[in-house]
Amino acid sequence: MKKRILLLAGGQSGEHEVSLMSARSVLNALPKDQFDVTPVVISKQGRWLPPTETQRALDSGEAATGGDLVLHRVASAEGYDAVFPLLHGPMGEDGTVQGLLTLAGIPFVGSGVLGSAVSMDKVMTKQVLESAGIPQVAWRLAVRREWQQQPDAVRDRAAGLGFPLFVKPANLGSSVGISKVNTPDELDAALNLAFGLDRRVILEAMTSHKPREVEVGILGNDAPIASPVGELRFAADFYDYETKYTEGRATMHIPAPLPPEVAERVRSVALTAFRALDCAGLARVDFFYVEETGELLLNEVNTMPGFTTTSMYPKLFEAAGLGYSELVTRLVTLALEER
Numbered sequence: 589m590k591k592r593i594l595l596l597a598g599g600q601s602g603e604h605e606v607s608l609m610s611a612r613s614v615l616n617a618l619p620k621d622q623f624d625v626t627p628v629v630i631s632k633q634g635r636w637l638p639p640t641e642t643q644r645a646l647d648s649g650e651a652a653t654g655g656d657l658v659l660h661r662v663a664s665a666e667g668y669d670a671v672f673p674l675l676h677g678p679m680g681e682d683g684t685v686q687g688l689l690t691l692a693g694i695p696f697v698g699s700g701v702l703g704s705a706v707s708m709d710k711v712m713t714k715q716v717l718e719s720a721g722i723p724q725v726a727w728r729l730a731v732r733r734e735w736q737q738q739p740d741a742v743r744d745r746a747a748g749l750g751f752p753l754f755v756k757p758a759n760l761g762s763s764v765g766i767s768k769v770n771t772p773d774e775l776d777a778a779l780n781l782a783f784g785l786d787r788r789v790i791l792e793a794m795t796s797h798k799p800r801e802v803e804v805g806i807l808g809n810d811a812p813i814a815s816p817v818g819e820l821r822f823a824a825d826f827y828d829y830e831t832k833y834t835e836g837r838a839t840m841h842i843p844a845p846l847p848p849e850v851a852e853r854v855r856s857v858a859l860t861a862f863r864a865l866d867c868a869g870l871a872r873v874d875f876f877y878v879e880e881t882g883e884l885l886l887n888e889v890n891t892m893p894g895f896t897t898t899s900m901y902p903k904l905f906e907a908a909g910l911g912y913s914e915l916v917t918r919l920v921t922l923a924l925e926e927r
């Protein structure tokens with residue numbers, strides 16, 4: 589019997605378009621003899637689109653409006669063996685959709701409510717990983733109300749980390765809303781941008797030198813495995829949205845040319861983080877490797893990483909001998925596994 593899979597894509601976050609790109613790849617790759625896959629695109633307003641509108645959104649790469657309220661569709665989601673919530677950012681990768689599916693009793697690909705919520709929020713992630721003894725950059729939290737009522741306190745907190753520093757919405761991805769702040773006079777614009785996107789903002793010290801950026805994939809539930817380590821190289825000042833999604837701006841190196849001891853440390857720290865955050869299914873763990881000092885700092889954990897056929901996560905497992913189609917099949921199998 590073929591398994592019926594509901595593939596959710598799009599969604600309300602700033603990574604709507606990225607999600608649709610990933611969904612097209614996954615739709616093509618799930619073996620048709622094993623799976624009967626129904627895509628449902630969620631509009632930017634959070635409404636779930638019927639089949640014809642979903643197809644139109646997949647073709648055009650975007651759905652601004654249209655569709656039904658979420659609950660109506662979930663009722664009809666019963667009867668699916670599993671859901672693949674291929675959604676990035678808030679209202680998708682952050683535990684909200686995972687909570688809905690948990691309540692509906694439908695197995696799904698990836699981390700549950702806890703792992704998704706904690707990993708989505710960069711501040712919560714930092715706190716949990718700190719208590720697991722994992723090295724990270726120095727950081728501070730600021731909330732929107734403080735920025736509105738005591739802006740000087742927020743400015744001082746940021747300045748305490750030294751310049752340049754990074755200002756990021758706590759719950760986003762694809763570098764949306766992230767600024768590298770080189771001097772104090774650039775700080776207000778960066779904070780306004782980040783607070784326009786999130787109530788919580790993380791202020792991060794920059795690594796002591798421009799870091800090498802290495803990433804590793806984790807696959808599995810309670811007995812996870814780590815992929816080979818990959819590296820991203822680009823000419824831009826940092827890995828911003830344009831660099832991520834403009835063809836030819838960044839190159840992927842798999843395996844990353846690292847001393848074997850460093851690559852092993854990346855894999856082992858990533859597995860520790862995956863467990864500490866109670867992740868499941870998959871995650872891409874991003875690190876900064878500061879060559880000058882030998883420091884390896886964990887940057888973040890992405891519980892639903894970019895998933896086109898040319899994205900880092902699938903490429904990492906391809907290097908380990910697991911092709912794209914086998915990988916997505918494995919993820920659905922993991923979703924159906926008893927935990």
Ligand code: ATP
Pocket residue numbers: 725754756760761762763764766792793794795799801826827828874876887888890
């Ligand atoms: P993703 O698309 O991987 O989910 P994201 O939006 O969650 O990304 P980050 O990975 O936190 O964003 O940061 C984006 C990029 O900004 C990093 O890849 C790196 O180039 C740069 N960067 C972020 N924080 C720092 C830091 N503390 N020091 C140096 N560079 C940084």
Ligand code: MG
Pocket residue numbers: 760761762888889890
């Ligand atoms: Mg991220």
Ligand code: MG
Pocket residue numbers: 676677760761762890892893
């Ligand atoms: Mg992300």
Ligand code: MG
Pocket residue numbers: 874887888
């Ligand atoms: Mg990242």
